[in-house]
Amino acid sequence: MSASPETVSPVLSVRGLSVDARTPTGLKRILSDISFDLKGGETLCLAGESGSGKSVTSLSIMGLYPKASLKIAKGEISLLGRPITALPERQMRAIRGGDIAMVFQEPMTSLNPVMTIGAQLTEAIREHRREEGASAEHLARQMLDAVHITDAARRLTQYPHELSGGMRQRVMIAMALSCRPRVLIADEPTTALDVTVQAQILTLMRELRSEFNTSILLITHDMGVVAEMADRVAIMQNGRIVEQGDVLDIFERPGEAYTRDLLAAVPRLGALAGTEQPPRVSKTEPFIRTDSEPVLAVSGLSVSYGAKSGWFGAKQKAAPVVDGVSLAIKPGETLGLVGESGSGKSTTGKAVLGLVPFSGSVKLDGREIGGLSQSAMRPLRRAAQMIFQDPYASLDPRMSVGAAIAEPLVIHGIGNRSEREDRVAALLRRVGMDAEAASRYPHEFSGGQRQRICIARALALEPKLIVADESVAALDVSVRARVLDLMLELQEQMGLAYLFISHDMAVIEKMSHHVAVMRGGRIVEIGTRRQVFENPKDDYTRGLMAAVPIPDPAHYRRA
């Protein structure tokens, strides 16, 4: 950022870019009239919700969009003043990975599993910098050092599966920067990573931007990441840029209604400081807890996977995934279970529903479920239901919405056909959908609507406890906010207890009465929301909270 951006001509310039999709009914415009400039050493964020056209824009710049289904209708993309839209493949290849490099969202799958890290790194170097053998390897080692991977020489001989997600993303960044590109396109580079790892990667990218004098086009849905990283931001919606400008201006004085909505929907950590309860969303009388008995009482819960005995008696005892967890949830209350991947939070959620074998005690609605047979467990299952992360995968595509919601009723033999139909209609209305949705199929609905359907299905048996495992993680922020409000409303009206599992601190803060922080299978801190969020006792909890990007660019400018 040494040269002032205003005086430098843009490194990358996009003018009036429109992209059509080939559909059975003809061409359909999915990107219209996209224009922006990326100046030297600058970070521009393309921000927007899913389907807004962020990724199509970046793939169009790289010439990597699927040519069978998409077509650039008009517009110009130029790199250092040279148009690249119509370049032949051969010349485009020199640009790809050479002048413009890209980092993708999924570090777990973006590296080739059967090639060593070294082979994948040196490949790009050999292709673009014409370095051979030892000198290419030397460069590769330097790049790993630059992204702070220790023991670089050994890493070069390792395979991707031997590295953690954060480490793989560092390798991806090293690979992208190894040919000193003018532009680095990063498409949701930290979305799949834990929040503490995300913070490290974002810091690394800022550091490398000045070190390598690379401009960054950062694509993200996360306004916190935008605030932390961007010099300028372009807000995208439905294939258009609705607003662009300096990040401080946009966050302080959003000009468009959509931008305002988007910013308003972002949960902010600390927004509820000083209050005991989650925000009230309905006007009903608060649900009164007549019984103080907890719906769920867990003590000393442990789960280990993969304990097996070999043929020759060599018993292998696996390390516990969940280790001595104790917690309790009362009716009408939410316990937020927060932690990073591998902390054992999902396994805990499954164990309390009796979905994985465990040791310790789990009392559901006053009854111990440990050691119950499948058939003895069945009536108890009515008391507790689960909502999963992926609303696309958790509904059977060949089952109508009505049938999916009615299925738990059928399994438990409740009501006759017409009674069940009435019940389904009532449930759909309850989650804010039309009753006629019952006859339609999951693919006709958006992600948020599908999650509502999943909630309706979970409510069908009138459970007392709902285990929500990352239930809003796959949803866009604005949709996420509405689904969270729906869950709060249902809780207020029906006195539901939630075990709300999430990696997202802000979401946990919004939803919870009590919070438990998990790490390595253990609860490191548990208490009321105010205790945990306003006065965290554990270093790990403090680290987690410090790592959450704050959706306020001014915060980072001050720093």
Add this chain to the structure above:
Amino acid sequence: MAQILLRRLIQSALILLGVAAITFLLLYALPADPARMIAGRSATAQTVANIRHELGLDQPLVLQFLYYLGGLLQGDLGRSYAQKTEVWTLIAARLPATLTLMAAGILVEVLLGMTLGTIAALNRGRAVDRLVMMSAFVGVSAPQFVVALLLLYVFAATLGWFPMSGYGTLSHVVLPALTLGLLGAGWYARMVRSSMIDVLNQDYVRTARAKGLSGARIVFRHALPNAVLPVIAMIGIDIGQFMGGVVVVEAVYGWPGIGQLAWQAIQQVDVPIIMGVTLTSALAIILGNLIADLVAPIVDPRIRSH
């Protein structure tokens, strides 16, 4: 590793025992009498009975089987009823021919299948893809003896490029290997195509493209090694399928291998030879699977570390 090998060894021994028992039972259940076959039609009942006694066929089945197993443990496969020679000597003499044929057949099926499958995947949805998939379908469906006759008619009888039958030179191998490999080639073409399409949609292929690599490098260095992983496991299983084909192909082309030996033995109800060939085939399948399991970790580092 040593533990895994030991476990596999015990498993293999159990499989061979099972194969021996089942084959023995099946042969016993056959409505043909080996003693009568050896004695000939005009022989008296007494001659037949003598022969039966000589071969030990008048003993109870369990005893016969135990005797056989006893021999087997000492590496003795018994003597042929008809030829009076050691079964092992007969098989050993013919094994090289069959192994050559099988190696050539596997080469044909893998090379042809992988090439066609890759071409189809890269041209997905186009005419080339449909043509390849259609040929693959024909290859899978055509009975081997028909393929054999067709190849013989075109390349041996009409064009005269290859000899009609026999064994010894490279040109003798071509037609039998093609006949043997075409069926599997169709299989593999379909499998490699779908596996390749899957791999080409993977994130790491997109990464490779984003690096600016050439199309050839992406296909051969990045996609193909991943796409062949399921095929390697398949080859091991496939050897069983192959043995059936070997009998037909050796018979049609007069190839002096153990398939032909088995064919003659079946006609003469020569039980020791049938048993010997069956056990040899079973051993080949077990070894094939073992080799596939040993090769897989070399190609796939994720298996190596487990």
